[in-house]
Amino acid sequence: MTTGQPLIQAKGLVKRFGDFVAVDGIDVEVQAGEAFGFLGPNGAGKSSTMRMIGCVSPPTDGELRILGLDPRREGPAIRGQLGVCPQLDNLDPELTVRENLTTYARYFGIPRRVARRRADELLDFVQLTERADHKVEPLSGGMKRRLTIARALVNEPRMVLLDEPTTGLDPQARHLVWERLFRLKQQGVTLVLTTHYMDEAEQLCDRLVVMDGGRIVAEGAPRDLITRYSTREVVELRFSTESQQDFAGKLAGLGERIEVLPDRILLYVPDGDAAVAQVHERALRPEGVLVRRSSLEDVFLHLTGRTLIE
Incomplete structure (x- = not known):
């Protein structure tokens, strides 16, 4: 893990929807190269926080800097450096596996030749090379999840946001996704994830916060939290x-x-x-x-x- 300017820096971050306070004044810092997790029950504020970090939902109050930039004014510049893996796979079932990557690359202005080379490299990384010319629809849930992760990497992001990356997968598929994410971290990619799986958080996260009722109730490395609270x-x-x-x-x-x-x-x-x-x-x-x-x-x-x- 490297130190320096945090890739995410939030101070007193608030998100309201009318009278409902989804995120209630949280402070978060994520350093380059670390895997950071948001844990919490339903309604804790995890998804609202991730949407603010992903520059698709503006903060109501507080300070937020992503990659050193202000998401209120520089959202497009931030999004161009992020990879996003949503909770529900939103792949295009009419396209092939490779086309899902090369088509997505166009949103970032990546030349076709570069996009095709990058797609082949990513399919090898997520072990889907043999499925490159297959349609998406018949793929297993684990394969679709790995393809969604590969798509999030097309633009060579500095940071990848993963919302419940292994929900619904069988144990073998989960462990393969964990292995790919661990390799990304080894390559210096910053990972920010939400998860309901405690073993996943222990496996992947260098640090994490536990949220409840829109607030952070604990923060630290998984083993340190176990020592402190159990x-x-x-x-x-x-x-x-x-x-x-x-x-x-x-x-x-x-x-x-x-x-x-x-x-x-x-x-x-x-x-x-x-x-x-x-x-x-x-x-x-x-x-x-x-x-x-x-x-x-x-x-x-x-x-x-x-x-x-x-």
Whole structure:
């Protein structure tokens, strides 16, 4: 990662839609060469923030600089240096795989010869060379996603915005997309992404922010956030009763935090095996016991809650 002038610099950034405040005064800096993530539940303000960064939605208030430029006045100049991979693939099904890239290149004034060479290089990068002359429609979801990423790279952008890059993909396709994105980062491309997959954020992001209610509630590297907001390990206990709550009181004092779910109880502890031994010392016999390391998902749910927000 390089340092210097941030590629994204937001101070007190606000986005309102009438009386509704979607983004409520956030501060964000993204340095060149890093992978930066926005995490949050539905309605947290992630998409509104990404649309402002992508210069398709003007800020209501606050300061925002993208690539050192003001998106209010220099939107076209910024967009010409960005690659955008939207959440929903919007490829042209009537064109071939290669034509989707070469046609898109015309929007950036790229000469046909250069566009064709670049398209072939990108198809090799996303492992779609053998499909170059095929129509888009019969491609699998993973192939379409990789083609959308390739299209976002046609103009050789300094920064790529990825909105939920692997939503709906099977595990094999997800890991292939992760590999391609990791290679982009190795080449010095700055990645900015939103994701609902905590493992994806841990895999790809150097730093991230957790948003909730339009505000940033936590910021840092994934491992640092886990250390700060969770414990080293989590013990999952399942008891043979309709109500796990009946056992919660008998576990008091065994962890830094106890969370009771409908089907299990979570103990947040520094040493999972020691906690399990203490459970047995209290003559408690859970039907199921799982000791695991804390994850970014534990942090996310602790900060934003488990209630589904539509």
